[in-house]
Every structure is written in structure tokens, then in C-alpha cells.
Amino acid sequence: MTALLETTQLSKTFTLHGRSGLELPVFSGIDLSVLPGECLALTGHSGSGKSSLLRCLYGNYSASAGEVRVRHDEAWVSLSHAEPREVLEVRRRTLGYVSQFLRVIPRVSTLDIVAEPLRRLGVAAEEARDQAAQWLARLNLQERLWHLPPATFSGGEQQRVNIAHGLIAGQPVLLLDEPTASLDADNRAVVVDLIRAARDRGAAIIGIFHDDEVREAVASRCFDVEQHRPSH
Numbered sequence: 001m002t003a004l005l006e007t008t009q010l011s012k013t014f015t016l017h018g019r020s021g022l023e024l025p026v027f028s029g030i031d032l033s034v035l036p037g038e039c040l041a042l043t044g045h046s047g048s049g050k051s052s053l054l055r056c057l058y059g060n061y062s063a064s065a066g067e068v069r070v071r072h073d074e075a076w077v078s079l080s081h082a083e084p085r086e087v088l089e090v091r092r093r094t095l096g097y098v099s100q101f102l103r104v105i106p107r108v109s110t111l112d113i114v115a116e117p118l119r120r121l122g123v124a125a126e127e128a129r130d131q132a133a134q135w136l137a138r139l140n141l142q143e144r145l146w147h148l149p150p151a152t153f154s155g156g157e158q159q160r161v162n163i164a165h166g167l168i169a170g171q172p173v174l175l176l177d178e179p180t181a182s183l184d185a186d187n188r189a190v191v192v193d194l195i196r197a198a199r200d201r202g203a204a205i206i207g208i209f210h211d212d213e214v215r216e217a218v219a220s221r222c223f224d225v226e227q228h229r230p231s232h
């Protein structure tokens with residue numbers, strides 16, 4: 001089986017320009033690959049670089065060395081070398097991301113925020129909104145909130161909007177940054193089911209799951225980022 005995402009010798013060092021260019025090495029020499037239907041859980045203490053690694057895999061942070069490659073349209077695309085337009089295309093159809101915090105857009109309703117990834121795939125407005133409504137219902141977001149912008153929602157409500165937005169397009173590679181962090185037990189269970197369903201449809205998933213029970217329920221393997229601290 002062909003992997004859907006892989007890295008070779010991936011390294012990240014932050015350069016703190018406000019501090020005379022002080023260098024902060026976070027990880028180095030990471031080789032990983034994820035197959036369809038796998039869920040790789042990133043582990044390591046707070047500050048070991050899990051979120052930074054996920055951001056490198058999404059192309060939000062540039063790698064200091066090494067490469068991130070994503071299987072897109074049956075060919076490998078190097079996110080480290082791709083043009084910005086190609087990175088956006090890979091994200092639109094292949095690489096989904098559920099970040100920890102929702103990026104709210106003023107005045108845009110929750111329903112339209114969740115529908116937006118489908119609209120970008122060319123799905124008609126009404127159909128995209130219908131599907132968005134189904135995701136929000138599945139995630140138990142009260143219907144009275146659907147037409148409001150989510151800026152004033154609670155942390156758990158915003159997180160569920162974020163999950164619906166991140167999963168609705170059904171990309172084959174998914175990056176999940178603590179998708180259950182602010183959820184109660186019932187909603188955690190719903191999200192666990194959604195992640196398992198994504199695995200069952202053959203998605204390759206890489207995620208950070210601080211909750212041990214959630215990690216055990218969804219992950220097929222763990223990857224300890226801490227082992228790749230440059231001083232090791």
C-alpha cells in the first residue's frame with residue numbers, strides 16, 4: 001500500500017528575530033509515513049514540538065531542513081518546494097486540518113463557515129449548506145446557533161464548528177490538533193466515531209490527542225516527537 005503522507009529528515013528550528021536571532025531547535029531528522037486507514041498519534045511532553053510538527057505537515061511552518069510529501073492526484077507533491085497556489089490546491093482536495101482554535105470570519109454564519117470547504121470544491125450552495133447542517137446536527141450544535149457567526153460561542157461550540165469545517169470535505173489526509181480538547185464526554189464520543197469513520201473510509205490521519213482514552217480509541221500507532229529533540 002502506498003503512504004499518503006511522508007516526511008524525510010524533517011527538522012524545525014525557530015529563529016527568534018526579536019532576540020538577536022536566537023535559535024530554538026525543536027525537532028530534527030523526522031522520518032514518518034502514514035498509510036490509508038492509519039491514525040498516527042503524536043506524543044511527547046508539552047513543548048516537545050507536536051503542534052509545530054503538525055503545522056509543518058500542513059505547510060503553515062516551513063521546514064528548516066528535510067521534506068514533507070503528500071500524495072495528491074496519485075503523485076507526490078513536496079509541500080516544502082511547492083508554489084503557494086499548489087499548496088492551496090493540495091489543501092482543498094487532499095489535506096484537511098482541524099486546528100485547536102476556530103478562525104472566525106466576522107458576520108459569516110456558522111452554516112456558511114462549515115459549508116465553505118464544499119463550496120470551494122464546486123458543490124452548489126444549497127447542497128453545501130444541507131451537508132453543513134447534517135454535520136452540525138451530528139455534532140449536537142444547537143440549531144438556534146447555525147445562523148449566527150461563531151465569534152461568541154463557547155469553546156466547545158467553536159471546537160465542534162471547527163471539526164465540522166475540517167472534516168466536511170472528506171480529504172484523504174487529515175491533521176487533527178487536539179480535536180476533543182474542550183468537549184464533554186458525549187461530544188468526545190461523537191468525535192471519536194467521526195475519526196474512526198474517516199479511518200474506515202481510508203483516510204490517513206495524524207493527530208495530537210491529549211486525552212488517553214481518545215488516543216487509545218482512535219490511534220493505530222504513536223510517534224514520539226520527543227525522541228527527535230536535536231540534543232538527543
Ligand SMILES: Nc1ncnc2c1ncn2[C@@H]1O[C@H](COP(=O)(O)OP(=O)(O)OP(=O)(O)O)[C@@H](O)[C@H]1O
Binds near residue numbers: 026046047050053
Ligand atoms: N512560532 C513560534 N516561534 C517561536 N517558537 C515557537 C513557535 N511555535 C512554537 N514555538 C516553540 O517551539 C516549542 C514547541 O512548541 P509546540 O507548541 O510545537 O509544542 P507542543 O508539543 O505542541 O506543546 P503542547 O503539548 O503544550 O501544546 C516550544 O518551546 C515553543 O515555545
